């Protein structure tokens with residue numbers, strides 16, 4: 479077993495670290511060290527039971543994550559021994575950090591250890607990001623990042639003089655690594671499921687002339703011209719407003735409320751309406767971007783529809799007309815071309831990184 483030396487524990491801080499190599503082995507060991515009363519409180523909160531006395535072992539449930547032995551080495555130190563899966567360790571790490579512990583990265587998990595072939599830490603970090611990135615569009619951008627960060631380091635600009643504009647661009651570019659959520663909302667029969675299937679190139683959702691076919695949300699990862707998104711096909715409702723329309727059956731009401739909650743968390747809403755339909759109302763509290771698309775533009779009724787005037791895009795999932803235009807529109811709304819062309823460095827955040835909120839770059 480190899481492990482990074484823990485930082486000097488002081489009276490007010492708890493330090494946690496993975497002692498075993500990351501992602502290897504049936505059992506992981508997480509060491510926690512710090513002031514006795516804080517350690518006691520953390521162990522008790524985590525397990526919902528009193529912590530073992532110094533020198534004792536106890537079998538404990540670790541919140542809703544896993545169970546295993548808590549070994550109380552002495553008053554200031556304890557070991558947790560959950561199963562060794564990467565996800566379990568990540569979730570426990572998040573719980574410990576949320577409880578106020580400082581997480582120290584284990585030796586062997588740092589980008590330079592994972593990529594000894596890299597020329598420097600900038601290249602090692604870019605290689606880790608490339609392996610985590612979902613979208614093809616991320617790759618050329620990430621490949622160019624070491625050069626940009628090296629240039630910045632050489633210029634001596636170590637002070638954190640990035641602007642809110644930079645941070646906004648980084649968050650949008652992060653969508654190239656971690657797929658953003660796109661929800662499609664519209665009345666029953668608007669063509670939401672047919673569009674999902676056309677974009678996915680396979681049947682991910684059942685489409686039919688029977689209004690109310692989709693009863694639960696269906697989600698699929700779809701590559702939209704280089705940007706991979708989580709495309710979520712929701713059940714249709716006459717009004718997708720903040721409150722369920724009166725007169726719905728209990729199961730329809732539950733489906734509606736679930737759909738509205740899901741839509742409210744989207745990064746982007748595609749509002750879809752057939753030529754004879756109205757736009758769905760925005761879910762309460764929704765603060766993201768929207769695109770209005772009129773569907774079924776192949777139908778004769780489309781020529782006269784008032785939707786033509788207020789739609790951002792016109793599509794037919796049946797003939798394919800306008801679909802690539804809509805795809806580009808969704809991609810460019812989520813990750814604008816100006817962000818992708820920007821020459822400055824990108825401080826990305828990996829979805830499962832222990833450095834999620836602090837970066838060494």
Ligand SMILES: Nc1nc2c(ncn2[C@@H]2O[C@H](COP(=O)(O)OP(=O)(O)OP(=O)(O)O)[C@@H](O)[C@H]2O)c(=O)[nH]1
Nearest residue numbers: 667668669670671672685686687690691692714795
């Ligand atoms: N002509 C034409 N028909 C379409 C198009 N898109 C969907 N349809 C038809 O419209 C009907 C409803 O399509 P769905 O994709 O099931 O609609 P939906 O919005 O998912 O409906 P719910 O799940 O009930 O909310 C089906 O008969 C589709 O074949 C289109 O672009 N053109």
Ligand SMILES: [Mg+2]
Nearest residue numbers: 670671691692
């Ligand atoms: Mg449907």
